[in-house]
Amino acid sequence: MTKINKNSNERFDLNAAVQQWCELVLSSDSIKNTNIDELKDHLHCQIESFLEQGQNPQQAFKLAINKMGEIDMLADEYSKNRTFLNKLCAFEYGTVGNKANQPANVKSLIIQQSILWAAAMLATSLLIADKQQAMSVIFTVLLPLSFVNVISLKTNSAAKEYRCIKNKLIKWFS
Amino acid sequence: MKYSKDFVAASTTPLILSILKLGQSYGYAIIQQVKEISHGEMLWADGMLYPILHRLEKKLFIEAVWGLSETGRKRKYYKLLPEGEIELKRQRQNWQQLSAMLTKLAGEKDD
Numbered sequence: 001m002t003k004i005n006k007n008s009n010e011r012f013d014l015n016a017a018v019q020q021w022c023e024l025v026l027s028s029d030s031i032k033n034t035n036i037d038e039l040k041d042h043l044h045c046q047i048e049s050f051l052e053q054g055q056n057p058q059q060a061f062k063l064a065i066n067k068m069g070e071i072d073m074l075a076d077e078y079s080k081n082r083t084f085l086n087k088l089c090a091f092e093y094g095t096v097g098n099k100a101n102q103p104a105n106v107k108s109l110i111i112q113q114s115i116l117w118a119a120a121m122l123a124t125s126l127l128i129a130d131k132q133q134a135m136s137v138i139f140t141v142l143l144p145l146s147f148v149n150v151i152s153l154k155t156n157s158a159a160k161e162y163r164c165i166k167n168k169l170i171k172w173f174s
Numbered sequence: 175m176k177y178s179k180d181f182v183a184a185s186t187t188p189l190i191l192s193i194l195k196l197g198q199s200y201g202y203a204i205i206q207q208v209k210e211i212s213h214g215e216m217l218w219a220d221g222m223l224y225p226i227l228h229r230l231e232k233k234l235f236i237e238a239v240w241g242l243s244e245t246g247r248k249r250k251y252y253k254l255l256p257e258g259e260i261e262l263k264r265q266r267q268n269w270q271q272l273s274a275m276l277t278k279l280a281g282e283k284d285d
Contacts, residue, residue: 042224
């Protein structure tokens with residue numbers, strides 16, 4: 001949000017600012033092109049209302065986008081409307097992007113990931129039990145991978161990165 | 175805010191359907207109308223309404239039509255469908271029943 005129009009010295013172009021905001025929203029991946037015109041109209045309505053209250057255009061724009069809420073939250077609200085894949089992801093990611101405006105619930109994410117990895121390892125070992133390389137596959141590939149995965153989730157940024165990948169996936173499949 | 179998050183969430187659908195029952199409307203106007211009739215007590219976050227409208231559209235409760243605003247801007251209007259009227263009736267009954275239950279329980283306590 002800080003990206004938007006910091007040069008208060010220059011003449012403020014309201015339409016350009018709105019356009020810029022829309023592009024920022026679209027880059028979140030969850031909001032499709034077909035939905036942006038509706039949000040744009042809403043933003044304009046809100047700006048007009050602030051202008052009527054006597055704010056200058058720049059101030060009106062700022063207040064309006066603040067009222068609109070964080071783009072991340074907006075995108076989360078929209079992404080709730082996704083279909084099967086989204087529900088699958090929602091299960092996988094727990095409360096990440098919940099409407100409660102809280103940061104990603106990394107703890108439950110780690111637990112879920114651990115369970116999934118354990119299941120994957122169990123399934124794999126059952127499949128390759130009679131092969132000679134069974135042990136080495138499990139211990140040199142799957143186990144380290146699972147550790148890297150779960151540990152990387154401990155940082156919030158990793159969780160965000162994860163969500164980004166999720167959004168990309170959803171985009172491909174929808 | 176006076177109302178809890180859960181309460182606001184539960185009341186959005188009947189409110190939206192009731193407003194659209196009065197005639198077609200669009201996002202911003204719906205938010206303003208709710209603010210007005212609640213005397214500024216029920217404030218919906220701007221971003222939350224649209225996904226809800228889209229969900230209601232998907233359920234065929236309402237229908238969206240692109241039109242133009244007074245200033246010639248592209249604007250999406252929503253109007254109530256027959257399915258939505260049925261849903262509105264059902265929701266109204268539910269809330270009335272709840273209200274009656276609460277009143278009755280409160281009355282019993284006072285006796």
